Amino acid sequence: MPNAPIPAKTALKSHRSTGRITLSDVARAAGVSPSTVSRALRGERAVDPALIERVQAVSDKLGYVPDPAARALASQRSNHVAILIPLLSNALFVDLLDSAQKTLRAGGYQTLMGVTHYDSSEEEQLLREQLLHRPAGLLVTGLDHNPATRKLMHSSQVPCVHLMDLPAAQREDAPYCVGFxxxxxxxxxxxxLLAQGRKRIAFAAAQLDPRVMQRLFGWRSALQEAGVYEPTLEFLNPAPSSLALGGILFEQIMQQRPAVDAVFFCNDDLAQGALMAALRLGVSVxxxxxxxxxxxxxxxDQMLPPLTTVRTPRARIGEAAAQMLLSLMRGETPPVPQLDLGFEIVQRQSS
Amino acid sequence: MPNAPIPAKTALKSHRSTGRITLSDVARAAGVSPSTVSRALRGERAVDPALIERVQAVSDKLGYVPDPAARALASQRSNHVAILIPLLSNALFVDLLDSAQKTLRAGGYQTLMGVTHYDSSEEEQLLREQLLHRPAGLLVTGLDHNPATRKLMHSSQVPCVHLMDLPAAQREDAPYCVGFxxxxxxxxxxxxLLAQGRKRIAFAAAQLDPRVMQRLFGWRSALQEAGVYEPTLEFLNPAPSSLALGGILFEQIMQQRPAVDAVFFCNDDLAQGALMAALRLGVSVxxxxxxxxxxxxxxxDQMLPPLTTVRTPRARIGEAAAQMLLSLMRGETPPVPQLDLGFEIVQRQSS
DNA sequence: CTGAAAGCGCTTACAG
DNA sequence: CTGAAAGCGCTTACAG
Structure with a gap:
């Protein structure tokens, strides 16, 4: 039956029932096997350069786009990158997210964000959920995680870069990280502040997460070094950081310790609130x-007076960490596994 | 050969090569078919209640978690919800993202965010990328999109809720939206401001996105209504909104139009910057x-003086929109397809 | 109400 | 360097 109509099944094969253009469509149009198309498109070596070009052209002509779900199922690896940050209400982390996300997207990855609220068990739970998606990479804030989380990160084998923090010492088993x-x-x-002649420098902090505590340790050691450390000049409040809390802390400090001649706040929102409170109270800064x-x-920089502060390279941290992750996902080994991006003292008129 | 060793293939079948616990594992342990497990776990009707319970118990015991990629591939629908917002540098959108994301996660969905930078072709491109993941739902900011984007949203058949804005009139074909x-x-x-006796009220704006323009129209109509509209009192700057720009705009207005007795800024960051500039310039507010x-x-609320403003329910908008989307994804029809969450004038000391 | 079978659209040993 | 085949882990008509 040479003239029999083409069976429906064969006719349909040119497009699947979903109407989507698939690998097989490209393979048929290019006259090669699906496996070859798969390899050619992913730039796997061991494919004839001429074929790569042909497949590429056909693929472009048909407007083929690989299906992420099929790819993830077959390869056990998605094009998602999971990012874990403490809060969205702190501009610091939003900047981190923004820059990391931009870099990852340029590299072809989708960002899956998780907000931990500084809660280690919420972090663990989020990580579990994200690992279900078999992310190709992981970006996590800080180096402190509960044991279960650390185990998950390790046993999942997913490449991981830590943000913001650096390990105290250069150890052999140190994790990949970008920060200062x-x-x-x-x-x-x-x-x-000491160099400017300040003698009684208070430290005021909120949230009290690990990074805030490290800043506190830095303040302590500098004062001890100068021989003017006084424990009662620490004002620590575990509540979330905010302008309002900064004002409250400042008022409290002025009341309890009127002789204080400088206050170092662990975050700018607190300091901004303190500046407003000073204006209100008639305290001259x-x-x-x-x-x-x-x-x-x-x-x-718009405050009155403009605020002296530490400029931290958060946008660059997000970008560099994403770049490092990108290279890890390519199977490369980053030349600098612990990247220190430093910081900068910005002196304005408030000190 | 009754005592022959169990063939390797059968032995392996209890766990796949990946080590993951699968639907089939649950099916075998529960003594039912994979199809039944699939239906029971997803709460599809037409399954014996007793079976549901048994399957549920076995599934819990084995710690089974469905594979999102396999599910997406088979059902042509993922558990992702894509959200499109203009910027991460405006706290407004971060709040929106935060609340929507929280609600969606509670409903079992992962949020895929896209940042459009107020660029309609970037929005289109992002939407294309996101649609590849076959999202179960879509959350987009505003009602203004280019024709290609609108077509994509429509032809993809993905349930969609618009954020922040409401259509001018109640039309039949109005899209789902939550805003004010x-x-x-x-x-x-x-x-x-008029009611407080102000006569020469300027309007100062940045970014000039559609929502800002609507606020401008509102300002115009209220002034026209009062018979005091004056076109030269509009100060529009397309640059991104910031404290610094607010200060610049304020200074410019005071210089060019010293008789102005009120300035209405389209966003609080501008107004905060203006307040700081007023302090600096000695203009009393x-x-x-x-x-x-x-x-x-x-x-x-921490400014000096505290800022009079319009409180907008952005956290509630994000949450309500996510809820509406959740019900759409369940196949339900929301009782109120265009949800007006209103706003509130907050009078503080700056007016 | 339940099951066998096909299929979703890829990747990846395994041969050649 | 290339291809045929199996498999990733689910869902969903189709029968019964």
Whole structure:
């Protein structure tokens, strides 16, 4: 039956029932096998250059786009990158997310974000959910995680880069990370204030996450070094950081310790609130008391007086960490596994 | 050969090569077919209640978790929800993202975010990428999209809810949306300022996205209504909104139009910057000039003087939109397809 | 209400 | 360097 109609099944094969253009469509049009198309398109070596070109052309002509779900199922690896950050209400982490996400997208990856609320068991739970998607990579804030989380990160074998923090010492088994030395930054700002002749420098902090505590340690060591450390000048509040809390802390400090001549806040939002409170209370800054912040958040340069602070390279951290992850996902070994991006003291008029 | 060793193939079958616990494992352990497990676990009707319970118990015991990629491939629908927002540098959208994401996660969905930078072709490109993941739902900011984007949203058949805006009139074909009437809010604040005796009220804006323009229209109509509209009192700058720009705009207005007795800024960051500039310039607020903002962003209540503004329910918008989407994804029809969450004038000391 | 079978669209040993 | 075949782990008509 040479003239029999083409069976429906064969006719349908040119497009699947979903109407989507598939690998097989490209293979048929290019006259090669699906396996070859798969290899050619992913730039796998061991494919004839001429074939690669032909397949590429056909693929472009048909407008073929690989199906991420099929790819993930077959390869056991998706094109998702999971990112874990503490909060979305702190501009610091939003900047981190923004820059990392931009870099990852340029590399062909989708970002899956998880907000931990500084809760280690929520972090663990989020990681579990994200690992179900078989992410190709992981970006996590900080180096402190509970044992279960660490185990998950390790046993999943997913490449992982830590953000913001660096391990205390250069160890053999140190994880990949991009950040700066929080302790050094805390000490540097404290020394800066000392160098300006301040003698009674208070440290005021909220949230009290690990990085804040490191800044506190930096402040302590700089004061001890100068021989003027006084434990009662620590004002620590575990509540979330905010302008309002900064104002409250400042008022409290002025009331309890009127002789204080500088306050170093662990984050700019607190310091901005303190600056507003000083205006309200008629406390003159920096004549009576200097005020310093941390992170150089948006608005700090617009305060009255403009805020002295530590500028932290969060956008560059997000980008560099994403780049490092990208190279890890390519199977490469980053030349600098612990990348220190430093910080900068920005002196403005509040000190 | 009754005592022959169990063939390797059968022995292996209890776990796949990946080591993952699969649907088939649960089926075997529960003594039913994979199809039944699939139906029982997804709560599909037409399964014996007793079986559901048994399957559920076995599944829990084995710690089975469905594979999202396999599920997406087979059903042509993932558990992703894509969200499109203009910027991450505006706290407004971060709040929206945060609340939507929280609600969606509680409903079992992963959020895929896309940042459009107020660029309609970038929005289109992002949507294309996201649609590849076959999202179960879509959350998009605003009602204005280019024709290609609208076509994609429509032809993809993916349930979609729009954020922040409401259509001008109640039409039959109106899209699902959750927001408030930007024009009304702009008019309400203007009337509020008029009611306080202000006569020459300027409108200062940045970014100039559609919602800002609606606020401008509201300001215009309220002034026209009062017979005091003057076109030269519009100060529009397409640059991104920021504290610094607010200061610049304010200074410019004071210089060019010293008789102005109130400035209504389209966003709180501009207004905050203006407040700081007023302090710097020695312009007394509200005695000489009233200042009003929009959105009641963080810090506005800490300014000197505290900022009069329009409080917008962005967290509730994100949550309600996610809820509406959740019900659409369940195949339900939302009782209120266009949900108006309103706004509130917050009078503080700057007016 | 339940099951066998096909299929979703890829990747990847395994041969050649 | 290339291809045929199996398999990733589910869902869903189709029968019964």
């Amino acid at each position: 030395r929080q302790t050094d930054a805390g000490a540097a700002m404290t020394r800066h 920096p004549a009576q008391v200097a005020i310093a912040g941390f992170n150089d958040l948006t608005g700090s | 009437r930007q024009t009304d809010a702009g008019a309400a604040m203007t009337r509020h 509200p005695a000489q000039v009233a200042i009003a903002g929009f959105n009641d962003l963080t810090g506005s």
